[in-house]
Amino acid sequence: MSETNPTSISLSEIEMAASRLSGIAMRTPLLESAVLNERTGGRILLKAETLQRTGTFKFRGAYNTISQLSNDARARGILAWSSGNHAQGVAAAASLLSTPATIVMPADAPSIKIANTRALGADIVLYDRYSESREDIGTKLADQNDLTIIPPYDDPGVIAGQGTVGLEISQQCQELGCTPDALLVNCGGGGLTAGCAIAMSARQPGCEIYTVEPTGFDDMARSLATGGRQSNPPGAKSICDALLSPTPGALTFPIAHELSSGGFHVSDASVRAAIRFAFTSLKLIVEPGGAVSLAAVLDGTFDATAKTVCITLSGGNIGAEMLSEILLEKD
Amino acid sequence: MSETNPTSISLSEIEMAASRLSGIAMRTPLLESAVLNERTGGRILLKAETLQRTGTFKFRGAYNTISQLSNDARARGILAWSSGNHAQGVAAAASLLSTPATIVMPADAPSIKIANTRALGADIVLYDRYSESREDIGTKLADQNDLTIIPPYDDPGVIAGQGTVGLEISQQCQELGCTPDALLVNCGGGGLTAGCAIAMSARQPGCEIYTVEPTGFDDMARSLATGGRQSNPPGAKSICDALLSPTPGALTFPIAHELSSGGFHVSDASVRAAIRFAFTSLKLIVEPGGAVSLAAVLDGTFDATAKTVCITLSGGNIGAEMLSEILLEKD
Numbered sequence: 001m002s003e004t005n006p007t008s009i010s011l012s013e014i015e016m017a018a019s020r021l022s023g024i025a026m027r028t029p030l031l032e033s034a035v036l037n038e039r040t041g042g043r044i045l046l047k048a049e050t051l052q053r054t055g056t057f058k059f060r061g062a063y064n065t066i067s068q069l070s071n072d073a074r075a076r077g078i079l080a081w082s083s084g085n086h087a088q089g090v091a092a093a094a095s096l097l098s099t100p101a102t103i104v105m106p107a108d109a110p111s112i113k114i115a116n117t118r119a120l121g122a123d124i125v126l127y128d129r130y131s132e133s134r135e136d137i138g139t140k141l142a143d144q145n146d147l148t149i150i151p152p153y154d155d156p157g158v159i160a161g162q163g164t165v166g167l168e169i170s171q172q173c174q175e176l177g178c179t180p181d182a183l184l185v186n187c188g189g190g191g192l193t194a195g196c197a198i199a200m201s202a203r204q205p206g207c208e209i210y211t212v213e214p215t216g217f218d219d220m221a222r223s224l225a226t227g228g229r230q231s232n233p234p235g236a237k238s239i240c241d242a243l244l245s246p247t248p249g250a251l252t253f254p255i256a257h258e259l260s261s262g263g264f265h266v267s268d269a270s271v272r273a274a275i276r277f278a279f280t281s282l283k284l285i286v287e288p289g290g291a292v293s294l295a296a297v298l299d300g301t302f303d304a305t306a307k308t309v310c311i312t313l314s315g316g317n318i319g320a321e322m323l324s325e326i327l328l329e330k331d
Numbered sequence: 332m333s334e335t336n337p338t339s340i341s342l343s344e345i346e347m348a349a350s351r352l353s354g355i356a357m358r359t360p361l362l363e364s365a366v367l368n369e370r371t372g373g374r375i376l377l378k379a380e381t382l383q384r385t386g387t388f389k390f391r392g393a394y395n396t397i398s399q400l401s402n403d404a405r406a407r408g409i410l411a412w413s414s415g416n417h418a419q420g421v422a423a424a425a426s427l428l429s430t431p432a433t434i435v436m437p438a439d440a441p442s443i444k445i446a447n448t449r450a451l452g453a454d455i456v457l458y459d460r461y462s463e464s465r466e467d468i469g470t471k472l473a474d475q476n477d478l479t480i481i482p483p484y485d486d487p488g489v490i491a492g493q494g495t496v497g498l499e500i501s502q503q504c505q506e507l508g509c510t511p512d513a514l515l516v517n518c519g520g521g522g523l524t525a526g527c528a529i530a531m532s533a534r535q536p537g538c539e540i541y542t543v544e545p546t547g548f549d550d551m552a553r554s555l556a557t558g559g560r561q562s563n564p565p566g567a568k569s570i571c572d573a574l575l576s577p578t579p580g581a582l583t584f585p586i587a588h589e590l591s592s593g594g595f596h597v598s599d600a601s602v603r604a605a606i607r608f609a610f611t612s613l614k615l616i617v618e619p620g621g622a623v624s625l626a627a628v629l630d631g632t633f634d635a636t637a638k639t640v641c642i643t644l645s646g647g648n649i650g651a652e653m654l655s656e657i658l659l660e661k662d
Binding site for chain 2: 026029031032033034050051053055112279280282283284285286316320321323324327328
């Protein structure tokens with residue numbers, strides 16, 4: 001990982017990332033729902049990255065990073081470790097750029113994510129997340145085969161790529177003629193948060209930025225509150241498999257700390273209710289980690305009354321079994 | 332129903348409907364998926380009316396019609412009969428226009444559609460679709476209480492309202508800088524088909540328009556082929572509850588006949604596979620009747636190779652039980 005301070009990732013790097021992604025990543029819509037507005041008492045604008053290539057924003061950072069590698073490095077190949085969404089994003093970007101991809105994934109990752117990553121042409125290396133270190137396995141493989149590691153969040157190119165989500169939100173708000181009061185970002189390691197914070201603070205300076213995490217994994221919220229990087233307590237569990245990173249990134253945290261206003265956390269029960277709401281009233285498939293901001297405005301964790309609030313729907317990769325189980329529950 | 336000939340519903344009436352709906356109906360996105368393009372060999376643009384108010388395009392025609400009633404007629408109230416999507420569209424439009432709504436629905440309509448219609452404030456009158464006539468029940472109730480009937484498709488105001496879907500598709504194609512070769516319209520009574528055909532033939536004259544229906548309910552396709560209104564054979568069954576009308580409308584058929592190129596039909600098995608594809612690869616909820624055009628490009632009924640094809644996703648009101656059953660099947 002590079003040594004960088006917050007100001008070294010600028011709006012112009014996000015704009016350059018947007019140029020690289022133009023015509024390749026989807027410009028996902030900023031959706032609105034009358035039912036959601038009535039339910040929350042605010043105006044909620046949903047950035048549907050569920051409709052992005054591979055069903056998650058992760059493609060943006062991966063493509064932005066891999067497309068900037070030298071021809072030699074691209075020919076040798078890239079390596080990434082991920083429980084699923086970064087894996088798919090990296091595999092899809094590598095495939096488009098004709099770059100061999102090796103992905104280190106936990107053996108208990110959602111099978112849909114392993115299958116999708118394999119279908120995108122990547123070599124999958126499985127590990128046991130309770131007894132092995134993915135960083136050790138990945139670093140060793142990368143050294144042996146001279147592969148470039150694409151980090152899941154703590155990398156300037158990845159952060160700039162994810163920042164194109166925020167850039168599009170700011171443009172789409174302008175097109176709608178509205179000024180958002182707040183942006184809620186689903187937060188794991190903080191790549192999407194940091195990128196969106198840079199873009200939105202430059203383009204929509206009146207908009208407050210908040211992170212949303214699963215209860216038990218609110219390391220970013222506590223880090224923002226205390227001013228230093230905090231870790232999650234051992235033993236916590238959540239269905240939000242995409243948001244279980246242990247601590248904010250060394251690069252992402254200072255950016256989030258400088259530019260955002262704080263963080264919230266939501267329970268798995270709220271996330272399940274949000275997935276049901278997305279099915280019933282939005283007609284969208286959202287995975288648990290992709291639904292935490294929606295959960296926060298629905299359960300009152302974030303009071304949207306009389307506000308214009310942009311929220312991220314950051315991923316839609318949920319298996320049929322889990323979705324069915326959640327939909328058939330009662331609120 | 333009014334006496335009208337095709338040319339009496341013009342592009343300008345659709346443009347006026349668009350003005351009435353501006354800021355009230357959603358301008359739904361025209362979505363694109365890399366996976367769907369690769370799978371079909373064409374460029375597929377999906378008009379996602381699943382994201383419309385009440386999860387279906389039906390709101391457009393209902394609002395356009397009810398908003399043009401006199402204050403007296405609005406105060407007395409409106410009546411509609413529908414198995415579900417028109418019911419919800421009418422109930423939502425009536426609620427926004429402070430108009431009492433009575434909806435005659437079959438007792439075996441999907442319970443999600445009955446519940447949603449009731450939640451929108453409408454009075455529901457249930458009937459037995461095997462022994463009773465909804466038209467008789469509805470006409471009698473309307474006469475007794477001096478209510479205005481809002482027909483599901485065979486009405487100039489309804490056709491003009493549904494035509495705003497086609498108007499938006501033509502505008503969104505222009506914004507994308509593309510010229511569609513074909514538009515596939517999910518077809519029940521033909522309101523969406525007729526409205527879209529008027530708008531698209533005026534704005535995108537090179538675009539061929541085709542209907543798609545469930546197998547056993549291809550009355551429009553056979554009517555287009557023979558030049559006269561055909562009915563469906565008795566006893567046919569389909570899961571596409573939104574598309575089971577017995578014959579094309581007296582108003583909608585001549586418009587479709589003049590402006591469209593023919594019709595296709597798809598099996599329930601193809602529709603189920605399309606619903607699974609929408610879940611896995613598009614992250615969208617689509618109901619059976621809303622998925623017939625998607626089914627047609629996926630199963631090869633319509634060959635999209637090297638073409639730019641707009642397709643309609645016309646509704647997303649599927650119950651959790653049916654969706655779960657379909658998602659847990661294997662392709």
